[in-house]
Amino acid sequence: xxxxxxxxxxxxxxxxxxxxxxxxxxxxxxxxxxxxxxxxxxxxxxxxxxxxxxxxxxxxxxxxxxxxxxxxxxxxxx
Numbered sequence: 001x002x003x004x005x006x007x008x009x010x011x012x013x014x015x016x017x018x019x020x021x022x023x024x025x026x027x028x029x030x031x032x033x034x035x036x037x038x039x040x041x042x043x044x045x046x047x048x049x050x051x052x053x054x055x056x057x058x059x060x061x062x063x064x065x066x067x068x069x070x071x072x073x074x075x076x077x078x
């Protein structure tokens with residue numbers, strides 16, 4: 001049982017690393033800070049874009065990471 005959750009945990013770890021590294025940088029120049037940033041079409045439909053999907057994958061992966069971590073701690077203390 002412990003080996004199964006360890007393998008799942010390692011796979012989840014890799015998915016977290018890959019999804020975080022694939023996300024584009026959120027660094028914006030001084031001009032966008034001054035102007036406030038214009039709302040674009042992609043800003044309204046953010047969940048449908050590539051970035052939105054990566055953000056969802058990262059969130060789900062992090063939740064699974066925490067759950068598998070807690071399960072492994074529970075199993076190892078048993």
